[in-house]
Structure formats: C-alpha cells, structure tokens
Amino acid sequence: MSVSCESCTSPRVTRISITMTEGDVVDFTSCHRCEHKTYATGGRPLPLERVMSMAGRKK
Ligand SMILES: [Zn+2]
Numbered sequence: 001m002s003v004s005c006e007s008c009t010s011p012r013v014t015r016i017s018i019t020m021t022e023g024d025v026v027d028f029t030s031c032h033r034c035e036h037k038t039y040a041t042g043g044r045p046l047p048l049e050r051v052m053s054m055a056g057r058k059k
Pocket of ligand 1: 005006007008009010031032033034035036
C-alpha cells in the first residue's frame, strides 16, 4: 500500500505506527516535502487534540 501526503500528494512520507499507553495504535505520517503531519487510527483520520489526549492519558 502506497502512502502519499494529504497536503501536497508527495509520496516522500514516513509512516510509523505508535502504540499509545492504553494500547491504541496510531499511524503517524510525516511528509518530507512540506512537513505536513497526519495521524490516523484504524484507517480513520485522528484529530491532533485526540492524539494529545491519548498520549497524555494517565493510568
Ligand atoms: Zn506534503
């Protein structure tokens, strides 16, 4: 599966999967050309504020 930037459509992106503290897996995509960053979970876009709340969640 090829990945391209949602902003500039460049294929030069890095995609990594991040496992959050409670097991949620977030796909993080970063563009090398325009530095646009996106987050998604389960194939759906994830707003940055959700990512932050997940990352900052305390046990
Ligand atoms: Zn881009």
